[in-house]
Amino acid sequence: MARRPEAFAVLGRAVQTPRGVTGLVIAGCVILAAAIGPFVAPYSSTEFVTTPFSRPNSVAWLGGDVLGRDVLSRTLDGGWELLLMAAAATALGVAAGTACGVIAAYAGGWWDSVIMRAVDVILAFPQLVFALLLVSILGPKIWLIVLAVAISHAPQVARVTRAAALDISERDFVKAMQILGIPGRRIIRRDVLPNLTSVLMVEIGLRLTYSMLVIAGLSFLGFGLQPPAASWGLMINENRVGLIANPWGVLMPAILIALFTIGVNTFTDAVARASLGVGRRSTEPDPLLELAAAGVETPL
Amino acid sequence: MSAPSEDIPVTATKDTPVTAAEDTRRATGTPRLAVENLRILMTPRRGRPDADVIDEISFTVQPGHVLGLVGESGSGKTTVALALLGYFKRGLRPGGGKVLVDGQDILTLSEHELQKLRGRTIAYVPQDPASALNPVLKVGTQLREVFSIHGADPDRLTDVLAEAGLEDPAPILAAYPHQLSGGQQQRVALAMAFACRPRLIVLDEPTTGLDVTTQRRVLDTVRGLCRSYQVAAVYITHDLAVVAEIADHVAVLYAGRLIEIGQARELFTGPAHPYTRGLMRAIPVLEGTYELHGMAGSPPRPGSRPPGCFFQPRCEFAVAQCEQRQPEMITVSETGHAARCVRAVEIKALSGTATLASQRPAPPAEAPVLTISGVSVSYTNKPVLRDVNLVVGARQSVAIVGTSGSGKTTLARCVVGLHKDWSGTIQFDGQDLPPGVRRRTQDQLRRIQFVSQNPYSSLNPRQTVGQIVGAPLAHFRKLPSAEHRQRVGDALTSVALRESFAARYPDELSGGERQRVALARALVLDPDLLVCDEVTSALDVSVQAAIVELLLRLQAERGLALLFITHNLPLVRSIADDVTVISAGEICERGPVTQVLSAPSHAYTRQLLADVPAFGPG
Numbered sequence: 001m002a003r004r005p006e007a008f009a010v011l012g013r014a015v016q017t018p019r020g021v022t023g024l025v026i027a028g029c030v031i032l033a034a035a036i037g038p039f040v041a042p043y044s045s046t047e048f049v050t051t052p053f054s055r056p057n058s059v060a061w062l063g064g065d066v067l068g069r070d071v072l073s074r075t076l077d078g079g080w081e082l083l084l085m086a087a088a089a090t091a092l093g094v095a096a097g098t099a100c101g102v103i104a105a106y107a108g109g110w111w112d113s114v115i116m117r118a119v120d121v122i123l124a125f126p127q128l129v130f131a132l133l134l135v136s137i138l139g140p141k142i143w144l145i146v147l148a149v150a151i152s153h154a155p156q157v158a159r160v161t162r163a164a165a166l167d168i169s170e171r172d173f174v175k176a177m178q179i180l181g182i183p184g185r186r187i188i189r190r191d192v193l194p195n196l197t198s199v200l201m202v203e204i205g206l207r208l209t210y211s212m213l214v215i216a217g218l219s220f221l222g223f224g225l226q227p228p229a230a231s232w233g234l235m236i237n238e239n240r241v242g243l244i245a246n247p248w249g250v251l252m253p254a255i256l257i258a259l260f261t262i263g264v265n266t267f268t269d270a271v272a273r274a275s276l277g278v279g280r281r282s283t284e285p286d287p288l289l290e291l292a293a294a295g296v297e298t299p300l
Numbered sequence: 301m302s303a304p305s306e307d308i309p310v311t312a313t314k315d316t317p318v319t320a321a322e323d324t325r326r327a328t329g330t331p332r333l334a335v336e337n338l339r340i341l342m343t344p345r346r347g348r349p350d351a352d353v354i355d356e357i358s359f360t361v362q363p364g365h366v367l368g369l370v371g372e373s374g375s376g377k378t379t380v381a382l383a384l385l386g387y388f389k390r391g392l393r394p395g396g397g398k399v400l401v402d403g404q405d406i407l408t409l410s411e412h413e414l415q416k417l418r419g420r421t422i423a424y425v426p427q428d429p430a431s432a433l434n435p436v437l438k439v440g441t442q443l444r445e446v447f448s449i450h451g452a453d454p455d456r457l458t459d460v461l462a463e464a465g466l467e468d469p470a471p472i473l474a475a476y477p478h479q480l481s482g483g484q485q486q487r488v489a490l491a492m493a494f495a496c497r498p499r500l501i502v503l504d505e506p507t508t509g510l511d512v513t514t515q516r517r518v519l520d521t522v523r524g525l526c527r528s529y530q531v532a533a534v535y536i537t538h539d540l541a542v543v544a545e546i547a548d549h550v551a552v553l554y555a556g557r558l559i560e561i562g563q564a565r566e567l568f569t570g571p572a573h574p575y576t577r578g579l580m581r582a583i584p585v586l587e588g589t590y591e592l593h594g595m596a597g598s599p600p601r602p603g604s605r606p607p608g609c610f611f612q613p614r615c616e617f618a619v620a621q622c623e624q625r626q627p628e629m630i631t632v633s634e635t636g637h638a639a640r641c642v643r644a645v646e647i648k649a650l651s652g653t654a655t656l657a658s659q660r661p662a663p664p665a666e667a668p669v670l671t672i673s674g675v676s677v678s679y680t681n682k683p684v685l686r687d688v689n690l691v692v693g694a695r696q697s698v699a700i701v702g703t704s705g706s707g708k709t710t711l712a713r714c715v716v717g718l719h720k721d722w723s724g725t726i727q728f729d730g731q732d733l734p735p736g737v738r739r740r741t742q743d744q745l746r747r748i749q750f751v752s753q754n755p756y757s758s759l760n761p762r763q764t765v766g767q768i769v770g771a772p773l774a775h776f777r778k779l780p781s782a783e784h785r786q787r788v789g790d791a792l793t794s795v796a797l798r799e800s801f802a803a804r805y806p807d808e809l810s811g812g813e814r815q816r817v818a819l820a821r822a823l824v825l826d827p828d829l830l831v832c833d834e835v836t837s838a839l840d841v842s843v844q845a846a847i848v849e850l851l852l853r854l855q856a857e858r859g860l861a862l863l864f865i866t867h868n869l870p871l872v873r874s875i876a877d878d879v880t881v882i883s884a885g886e887i888c889e890r891g892p893v894t895q896v897l898s899a900p901s902h903a904y905t906r907q908l909l910a911d912v913p914a915f916g917p918g
């Protein structure tokens with residue numbers, strides 16, 4: 001099957017674009033910091049090394065936090081859990097949402113109505129409120145936070161993939177498989193899903209950053225990881241009272257979350273553009289028009 | 301054709317300076333549009349040579365005359381058309397030459413001056429009127445906007461619509477674009493274009509999406525408007541027959557060069573360039589059964605064009621000289637007919653049209669493969685098909701002809717099992733076919749195959765040709781991989797593609813190659829019945845001819861029964877034994893092709909036949 005090499009080719013092409021490189025480098029730096037952070041941090045994340053909210057000094061390079069712990073060490077230590085949770089929630093949410101959306105689009109009729117109305121019900125809750133609801137009932141457990149965030153993503157992913165899959169399901173190449181009597185599962189897997197790559201890449205990028213924000217937000221509100229664990233969302237909450245005295249306690253986690261968001265979205269955008277390159281001419285035979293792929297306004 | 305013989309409005313000015321000067325004196329005035337040595341370049345980019353897309357294009361158009369600009373996909377006809385409005389697509393830029401409208405070179409104007417010119421002096425009618433009209437504004441609002449922008453008298457609104465053939469303008473003005481038919485939309489676009497009494501109008505394939513009857517009426521309207529307001533028109537199309545209907549003069553483009561130009565009637569009776577000749581031999585005509593000849597190969601792309609004549613690699617008349625340098629325009633008659641070919645005079649002397657085909661041998665009477673009896677279909681209580689009966693014999697080729705909306709595609713979908721809400725019976729090989737795919741036997745599914753209209757959507761862009769063609773095989777027969785590959789290779793060879801195509805992706809293929817792949821996918825299972833739904837309508841004529849040749853060969857070799865659905869009546873004569881004419885869901889006429897086309901008994905068939913554009917005096 002040539003699907004695997006093709007996916008690599010798309011990634012390869014994405015990395016060759018300035019956009020792809022920029023995104024990858026930015027996101028990569030944040031991931032690297034979070035991954036090796038706990039091993040290179042100068043102090044333990046719970047060690048009191050300086051006075052509360054002290055300015056950056058030779059002992060604590062980024063100053064102290066609300067209890068006098070080292071901001072740098074806590075920043076380095078507080079990312080990996082957040083990133084892993086965000087990645088897990090995204091993977092779950094996108095997988096569930098895509099399954100719902102594609103089945104609704106491909107099967108149509110009764111299936112479509114039932115799935116999409118269920119989706120609408122979940123959509124009626126704001127994402128954070130929905131997660132808060134689950135966590136406040138069942139308690140702040142890591143698996144529950146991941147699940148809650150995933151469930152809050154799924155309906156939105158389902159809406160987007162359903163719209164894209166509807167278009168693909170109506171294409172003649174899907175009809176060509178249907179009249180052979182090939183089962184729907186196989187058509188979805190072989191013909192519909194591969195054509196959703198660019199849509200899914202954009203979704204993954206978006207959802208990953210939303211996951212970060214929701215999980216960090218839950219920590220901020222006290223429903224995520226519990227003190228004394230270091231977590232970027234929790235750090236922002238703890239240290240905001242000392243924003244004037246030592247802004248780094250809030251700024252460092254905020255900057256890393258922002259950088260990761262920007263990096264991931266830039267990269268997935270590049271991947272989405274690169275994957276559009278496959279089958280680019282699928283609707284346009286004219287090699288001259290292909291030069292002007294951006295489209296022509298009609299000067300009337 | 302009723303081109304006035306005393307003036308000669310179109311000439312290849314560069315290469316025939318004497319004739320051009322005479323023309324200007326003899327003609328009724330200065331030409332409304334004069335294009336001189338137009339050259340358009342691709343903006344240089346990393347890793348791409350600074351290639352020209354368009355070069356050495358020269359022609360003139362007199363007021364009240366229509367010039368047909370003909371070319372296949374990629375010939376540059378739309379690029380030339382947009383240049384006439386001073387517009388260049390992204391990635392393209394002017395590289396020299398002049399576009400004179402009433403003596404004013406519009407290529408030297410600023411964007412602001414051009415904006416004032418467009419719509420008022422030069423109007424444009426796009427290919428797809430539905431996308432040119434704003435769907436959320438009423439037609440009246442949009443037309444009034446055009447009037448107010450260009451300072452025209454809004455009271456003329458109804459007159460303008462009436463001139464465009466919309467006799468009862470009030471309901472049209474109050475309607476939204478989607479409430480109008482394709483023909484009405486195109487008339488609204490025409491009315492918009494003619495609203496400000498332009499000097500020049502550029503029409504970009506305005507009838508491509510319309511059925512023959514509507515097309516005929518729109519063509520008449522365009523011609524009438526150009527005559528009565530002395531507007532010069534440039535009509536861009538890939539359809540030679542349409543040009544023969546509307547144009548006084550014809551210019552043929554190939555690979556960005558003007559290769560032939562002349563008075564329409566003269567050019568069509570004696571084409572002087574091998575390419576024009578080839579195009580004409582690829583077009584099916586109603587009168588008489590001609591052999592269709594496809595042209596091998598495809599036009600060279602900008603940047604990879606051969607050093608000599610661009611057509612030389614595909615040309616059956618090529619001599620050694622053709623490889624060395626580009627031929628100049630050679631004038632072959634005193635009326636200004638000229639062609640860019642060293643053998644132009646010889647070729648013009650040859651007979652232009654194709655050779656008569658030997659009569660299709662009548663297939664031996666055998667048991668019918670497909671029997672459709674009393675089939676009716678409705679969508680939400682609206683009948684689409686009413687009591688349709690049809691028989692396709694083994695080895696027989698049956699055409700179903702009808703305009704858009706006649707229900708012919710629905711019938712095809714019922715047969716292949718894509719549409720399952722029908723009543724009546726369809727029998728295949730003596731057995732009743734259940735409505736949906738799911739209830740049919742594996743054997744029935746394998747033996748009925750389908751090729752759909754648009755080769756651009758019928759191939760999965762994420763799969764290689766080998767995967768696409770192999771998919772049906774993998775489903776029905778689990779073969780060892782060597783044998784599987786062998787079968788896929790054979791299927792590709794049978795549709796005249798090399799086996800190496802198996803490794804390519806669809807976006808690396810041309811339209812004709814894609815349709816061959818779709819055919820290979822249908823043939824890999826050795827079907828008994830092939831249902832072809834408008835399989836050539838998205839293709840250029842030369843490619844269409846090649847696909848028809850291929851289908852006929854395959855049918856003869858494999859003893860296929862063919863159900864060929866089309867709106868193209870002339871094509872039917874080349875491909876079918878029997879024809880069924882369908883209108884508004886009902887069959888109005890059926891019989892052997894020769895009988896139906898030469899002596900139609902139903903009024904609808906007669907109308908269809910009369911509306912088909914054709915060469916010669918219409």
